[in-house]
Amino acid sequence: MNRLTTFIYSRKAAPWVFLAPFLILFLVFKVFPVVLAVLMSFQKIQGINTGEFNGVANYEALASNVRFGVALRNTTLYTVGTLIVLIPIPLIIAVLLDSGRVVKATVFRTILFLPALTSLVVVGTVFRAVLNPTGLLNSAIEQVGAQPQRWLEVAELAIPSLILLAAWRWTGINIIYFSSGLVNISKEIYEAAAIDGANAFQMFWRITLPLLRPTTLFVVILTIIGGFQVFVEPYILYPGGQSPGDGGLSLAYLIYRTAFNSFNLGSAAAMGVVLALIIFILSLIQFRFFGAFQREG
């Protein structure tokens, strides 16, 4: 055996050799850009081959940046909206599908998952048609006697429209998460509860919900991260992503515009760092709230 094979077969080196492909890609394409972005956020970069350190000026400017404020508010509203819609509804549907009382549950599961597989260009086109003044949604609203709305033309209706789109797109995926969590709950617990005389609601409230906690934590955090990073939904729903009156302006979209349209890379990097911090802090709170830091037992 030569030295190379000795090295590869050694107990210390082998794990690193196996991990190397991932680690190298991770360092080059994830860690390095993040470090670079943090560095850029302290620089004034407006144009090719420009760049000088300007301290925290980019961060100070954010405080008085009107559009950043609007984007932060919109993104927060959107995240709260998706949390309200995308946790309970998929949870309830998953429990129903899992209960064995639904005929052809697999068919429903497949149908509900289909939106996640649909091409985004198609989704954008279809939803623009659905939300059109004479579109499907308004027809349905008129059927129940309510006032039709100009969904895509009024700033205040942008976030509801985006939440609607997100609900359609992500419900199926969250159902899958909850379903896999439900599989792990032993049926014997339910049987025991039934013998004790518990009704369906009590079983859901006292058994399903508490035992699903790790899954729920996971889905909540994913939804929060997805909510704060929202980019694709406004981009496909509005031409070029530009919503009327900035009603659908999201943080990620503003970062993109600041970098690639205004060519203000320093400011865009600063926004990115702030966004990362928000997500980091919210995730920490979540972990604490759900007790993920407590030792088992």
Add this chain to the structure above:
Amino acid sequence: MLKRTAALSLFLVVVLGVLAMAPVVGAQDATELSFWTFVPAHQTFWEDSAARWNEANPDRQITLNATTSEYQAMHDNLLAALLSGVGAPDLVDIEIAKFPTFMKGEIQLYDLTDVVAPYSDVLLQTRLAPYQKDGAQYGIDYHVGTFVMYYNKDVMDAAGVDIDSIRTWDDYVEAGKQVTADTNGDGEIDRWMTHIETADRFSALALQLMNGGGIYDADGNFILTSQENIDAVQFVKDMIYDSQIASLTPGTGNHDQAFYDAMVQGMFGSVWMPQWYMIRFSQLMTDLDGKILVRPMPVFEEGGYTSTMGGGTGTAITLQIAPEKLQLAMDFMAFTKLERDATIRIWTDLGFDPLRTDIYDDPALAAPLEYFGNESVFTTIKELQSNLAVEYLGPLYADAVDVLRSQTYYEIFANNADVATALQAAADQVEQAAQ
């Protein structure tokens, strides 16, 4: 042994296959030029031009590798390629609102002043201005983009308005009062003179420019809050809230399907848009065949600006082109964009009003167009170019357009905000963002 033979034969098959797929190189060793655009028609235009070039120049053959990609993606990729120093094409289309982005820092485009110089007598100088910086020319547009008024003949006739009597904006508003009506008596207006965009820039910016406003002036001053701009935007706003001849554009912009549908249904008597919007009519509003008439923009006062320009795309040569290809690329650029024959094709093939004024009397341009009432549309366009208001660009142009489109116009037109205050807020935001 057998294994080795099999592997060797497989290797040979692969090598031969790859060789067979390689492009056959012409006897003269054609020079490869790459070209990026975001408009499929532009790609066809350049490929046709390359074919003609190769016929005319047997000793300087070109292989044009043209690629069309989506608008945002193409500009993003170009910016990334220029930033990183590798991967940019030789020739590239840059849209006018994106152009200022590429004028920041060290400019990564070649100065085309010498390419344009031999043609300067016959080119509309005002249309070269948007792509200049410090006296150097960095891009050449396809068209002038002259603003015209498109009237729906049926709607105007039904209202009893003679469109040829409309000469000033005041005439236009008066006629608008006659057109705007509740024709079916349900208490809601269903026929409007026009409509105003809330999430795009054409409705307002045209009048701003014609009134001597705009985003920059000739000296490079940022003039968004000038009195000319305030007056023009106020004039547009009054069409909605005062004379009430205009609704908000369905779908918020003139490129939205909701607007096309409303226009086809006869909801609007007129719309002002640049000349290149003609193809939107003929291709996307086919039901209006023969009903749309193109007329001059109304003027603010006799002797004032006759029209202005809107939109545009400048073709540029990037600094990443191999030095030995540069002269060829420049000659090919002139051949495609500036030669007499080529500029006629810009009208006949692309349907755009060309920059070259000495061809305006060519029979090919004067031919009547069936869709547009069988009239010679170019005769109207030609008249308008006597006194065009110029659109000047500057470093904050892209940001300003962004804020105007996504906030300011919406606030003013949809939410009835005060014009001066809203424009001031926009200017503050744009200037602050550039700090």
